[in-house]
Amino acid sequence: DAKTTQPPSMDCAEGRAANLPCNHSTISGNEYVYWYRQIHSQGPQYIIHGLKNNETNEMASLIITEDRKSSTLILPHATLRDTAVYYCIVRVASAGGTSYGKLTFGQGTILTVHP
Amino acid sequence: DARVTQTPRHKVTEMGQEVTMRCQPILGHNTVFWYRQTMMQGLELLAYFRNRAPLDDSGMPKDRFSAEMPDATLATLKIQPSEPRDSAVYFCASRSGGVGSPLHFGNGTRLTVT
Numbered sequence: 001d002a003k004t005t006q007p008p009s010m011d012c013a014e015g016r017a018a019n020l021p022c023n024h025s026t027i028s029g030n031e032y033v034y035w036y037r038q039i040h041s042q043g044p045q046y047i048i049h050g051l052k053n054n055e056t057n058e059m060a061s062l063i064i065t066e067d068r069k070s071s072t073l074i075l076p077h078a079t080l081r082d083t084a085v086y087y088c089i090v091r092v093a094s095a096g097g098t099s100y101g102k103l104t105f106g107q108g109t110i111l112t113v114h115p
Numbered sequence: 116d117a118r119v120t121q122t123p124r125h126k127v128t129e130m131g132q133e134v135t136m137r138c139q140p141i142l143g144h145n146t147v148f149w150y151r152q153t154m155m156q157g158l159e160l161l162a163y164f165r166n167r168a169p170l171d172d173s174g175m176p177k178d179r180f181s182a183e184m185p186d187a188t189l190a191t192l193k194i195q196p197s198e199p200r201d202s203a204v205y206f207c208a209s210r211s212g213g214v215g216s217p218l219h220f221g222n223g224t225r226l227t228v229t
Binding site: 032034036041042043044045046049101102103104105106107 | 222
């Protein structure tokens with residue numbers, strides 16, 4: 001799976017958009033970009049994933065550059081409860097194969113939302 | 116919302132004791148993962164199963180750790196004997212077999228070995 005690079009920490013004001021970047025310059029054509037977050041004392045929580053098109057769900061938007069070498073997770077209106085560690089992970093999205101969907105976590109970005 | 120359930124949430128034990136952690140994956144999910152999280156190492160994959168069969172346990176210390184799935188609704192992770200360096204939060208996750216389907220994590224078992 002391709003390696004990802006994220007800033008170690010970011011701040012955001014409550015109510016503003018939080019834009020979390022991720023570099024994955026070695027991504028392969030069949031690798032998806034996944035975002036998870038981990039709130040203190042909880043397990044990681046799935047947010048969103050995408051291949052090459054931008055994606056949006058009730059939690060966030062994912063913008064992937066045309067060359068797929070980087071992406072941005074957008075929390076449109078951050079709240080205090082969005083304070084968490086955000087992980088960007090790249091992996092092959094196959095139903096089976098040799099990895100069966102396992103995820104390799106890096107250090108992530110600590111997002112702090114302040115009042 | 117369907118959830119992955121882990122028990123116990125907290126466990127304190129003495130070095131040398133056996134520890135068993137349990138996980139109930141989401142009904143219908145056929146792939147189960149065990150992760151360990153420490154401050155130093157972050158989230159590490161220990162082992163995973165598909166349709167109850169172990170696929171890869173290369174992340175586990177073989178001499179003291181064992182993982183099993185007695186049935187489709189229960190996965191267990193056992194440490195015998197436990198050591199202080201095993202202190203960590205252990206997470207279970209499950210996913211369905213669909214392409215791209217995400218992992219769903221439980222809230223972990225926080226293990227402290229004294």
